[in-house]
Amino acid sequence: MNHFMKKLISGIVGKKGRWITLIVWVLLIGVLQMVLPSSSTYTDDSVEPLPSSEPSMKAANIVEEKFPNSDGVPAGVPALLTWYNKDGISEKELTAIASLSKELNENKLSHQEMAVPYDKIPMPALKELVSEDGTTFIQTVLFEKGASSDELKEGLTELETRVDREFEGNPLNEKITSNSLVARVTGPAGISVDATGLFKNADVSLLIGTVLLVLVFLLLIYRSPILPFVPLIAVGAAYAVATPILGALAKAGYISYDSQGISIMTVLLFGAGTDYCLFLISRFRLFLYEEESCLKALKRAFLDTSGAIGVSGLTVVSALLALLVSQYATIHNFAIPFSLSIFIMMISSLTLVPALLSILGRSAFFPFVPRTEDMEKERAQKENKKVKLHKQSRFWYKVGAYSANKPVRTVIITLLFLIVSSTFVTGIKYSYDTLSAFPKDTPSREGFDLISDGFGAGDLAPLTVVFEQNDENENIKNDLARLDGISRVENPETSQSDQNFVSYKVELEQNPYSNEAMDDVEQLRKDLKELSDDKGFENVWVSGQTAEQLDQRTVIAHDETKIISFVIVVVALLLLLYLRSIVAMGYLIATVLISFTSALGLGWVILHYGFDVGAISGLIPIYAFVFIVALGEDYNIFMISNIWEKKKELPLKEAIKEGVGQSGGVITSAGIILAGTFAVLTTLPIQVLVQFGLITAIGVLLDTFIVRPLLVPAITSLLGKWAFWPSKLGKVKAREEN
Template structure:
């Protein structure tokens, strides 16, 4: 009778074909619904400033009061018509006629203007636009109308909050298509190089794309129900995060599947073996990132709070896709997935080499790396730490205290040019005044103090309909009073998004509260100020929470205390180095004027959570090998067998985040560089040299206080491969003899 080869035992039909087919059909159905939903995200997405407001800030409270004074949620578009010389009477007449044409567009309430400049070479109009409408389309109509109707030879601009919002929406326009195509193309090329196969990269990409479809469906539902606020920023990060994370998890699973195929001819058995081996590290990795992202719920910024559950939903879908869809595809494809370089069955006598040093069976780059780590572990980890510390010094050059809104968009912008024109001819804060909420009884005192404040060009009480009380004949004389409060508009001498304007707001808040302790100062400038202040507070609150959560997960995974503490310390050091190098690049190469105040926090959450992923992949395998062969051989063995897959995963994740750079928004470009560079730094230096060398230097003590560490120190490592007390020289001699 013919002897059955190990691994060819009969597997039931339902396990070999029925379950994989049902899983694939289920995911096809999810993608069939989620894919078309991608084009509907605009229905539940908002890029206006309200979506970024700090939840408990003074500017938010002031905005709530403003809403009580008006019947609609309008934002102003400021139209500037500029001439190289003073307007002639005829040109002023043409400009005045423009008001009627603007009113016909019915963008909002009454059009204000034309307001001539003191130098006579510009006029401005203020056109209120309902923020609940299609701001981008309305602004485009305004620009077209103004350009066609303005006197010949004039430059025209539509700026102000509405103009800037429209240009911001346009900048995000590529987030649905271009960003995703660039990310997928980069991942596909990398996978082709890594696997030298056609089917496997397609299977991995299917896993990532289907995970994204599921995430979009989930996020759309949460936004539709009002549970979260979705913005273009979080939408772009979601796409990149899901593609990168799902591909990383897939790479880990495929590596274990390929390894299992060298031990059995039964593909179903190989699928289950790979699933069991990769389940714990993938689950721990996903849980780490999900919980770290959910820590953003502790933020007082609406934009951060929204991103937390949005990104966490994406990681959850990536996790499920990698643990269900990909194994199903591998069960159906088997060895054919690796064609034309299919894994070959290794004879049983060659499968588990007797380990003396841990380098047996390794070759090429990872043998050389392991050899370096084993020969000079202390020199390697000390040099790595010093290099990271030196790079971290650059963080002192990071200017993450916010940037003017006009610098956020990196491409040509009519609204940004309009702000410059506005500053040339009018009070720079025109169209974006500071809004003061004051007690009715103290309104005049507050108004007088506001007018007397340095940096305030003009200030006036508002009557019903937000009409200013100027004292001119025919103008209203009684302020609008709601619940005992009045509104005051203060036009600043500085651009609303400048640091000088923020200083004026700080001064107003200090002085006005001495007159009316309930006075509130809001508006565009106050919102930017409160956003930056809140973002800096979030760093202090959220970072310790994220570190504590990651530390706890690592302790549970590795059954150790010392190893998780050292791993967390390594990724924090790596984060500091990434931010230091990024600061130098932003200042000296890209020439950015600064960075958004949320950049350090987002960089931390993504880099630390994702950086720990690679240490989880490495150290979970090291622990597995240490149980068989002892700690030091286990470290070198774990480093060698995970080296290729983790490096590939790091390159994939760096490439996907780098794709964010195609969106011309400063925040996304900066985040793209920080995460891409940081992930590569983590992959190449921290995971390949620092962590293995430090662990090798400590030996069994790395597992303190677990039993594994005590056994190793006593020379009784699980598996009995060697005496753990044996010296490195003895190990190397044994390897040479073998």
């Protein structure tokens, strides 16, 4: 293997090989960009996240099959055009709304199915549809079932033009506090368009912010105007190769992904990709102080770091592929984009980066060029200047020595902090409400608030309860109304295709998007099953937004157990293969697990008490776990591989000191950059990304400054030779400690 790696690096960084490597990458990028489609072209934000086997999905299919024209309205995606006037909606305004309905039915919008014909409803009856306080009116416009977010946006853009033409001023642009008529589009269509818009806008700002942040950090670390562009070029190349491949796979129907996934992939690529580059660059810089030949220094750096980079990359790739076991489509669809991008980045860091460094040589570090002692003396003599020899920082060597010599104290202090932080996890509340992730001034969220205030939240997302009865249908409206959690029940509707199927529209007492409503529906399903059995009915189904959210909560909880177990097993196997130590594998896994729970706890404290966040997204634990564990092991692998290497020649405590000292600076730099890139997510207007970015950044910082330099070395020192068991490395006879 070592012989193969020597031949590989010689081919990559040789006088001809470096240019061939560079040309291959340029040609690869050019061909893929020209031949394959862009990943953004096939972003799909309308994928149904729940599997068809879930109760709410089965219920939705029954409703669609048996009640395709419920209340005379065909199946489709509703946009709820919500009208509001704080002084009360006037008859003149209702007449204009009715006129708009007529216009929409005579000249349909793009992808429009129909609009409720309010123009055919007499004015007295129309007034009855206004909220009790007289301020709010809901106008339903139905779009084609299966319409994409872009198609819905096209229709809603045309709707805005019609509203602007029909009304004085444009109510859609009026502020909620305005004294004039205000309009907002909410419901499934409005929410879908707003979600896509937020993520698309986030994608561009995220890319710019991440690149600038990485550039600034690299300039501060290396104080060179040239070197920062080496990692950026490598990451950019990986991005340019990965995105068209993803586009091609999506076009062929092999994978699916949404805007959120592409946004997170960008952060992951720049954060983790820069880390891999830094591992190689830092070692190259170190060896340039020892070797006059740049080529020899680069080969040594590659051989010294390629194993750790390869194992680190495969660890992250494997952990991300574990997302494929998820039944929840949003999580499942992250697996291929994330793992593919990291795999390509790993290849870039092991081929393109060495080639670029070979071309640039020592000048990459200009103006602080690393030279050997003899080279520095020769230069000083020629320029008639005083010799300035390189002095390596001893800070991390001191940290390593402290961890090695005071292991009990170090373990107790660090574990105490991490355990206390982890206890806050028990107080976390989770949300499965899409709207709560939107900024408060998002149109669909403002529209939802208007409906909630005017009609009650339950009116926005009622449940549909369907019973399969016997030959003689029985009206059980009063029985349903007596069940806990229900505020109103509409009259029953019998299916035209099968008289045994009867449906009831049911409104909940609680906000249908809330955790309380989900708990009510969970109990309601049991109560409805009992009611159905008592009446001798065949079956009962419950469909609607709250029922779907309840199933989401259940599926995500199951996924969480599967993914966490799978990731732990995969990472453990890779560590075992690389380190050949069961004991080391065990405590390395344990340390990143407590790092994860600590980050989750601290993140909740900051979000809840610092920013008044009542609940975090139910997806956060899975997202944060995969990234914190996978990326945390990156740093552990790089640091522990140094200790393992030093242990071949030095006593354990000395090996720990040298291992931590040699890897400390680069891992700290890498950790700060990685945490910074995830922190960029907190600047976005999407709460789920803010929460994910903050918690993951905290996890990376904990691993960088507590787990990796203190806890892991201290445990290694405490265990002594048993840290290597059953590897023979623990039996290697090093020189006696002083």
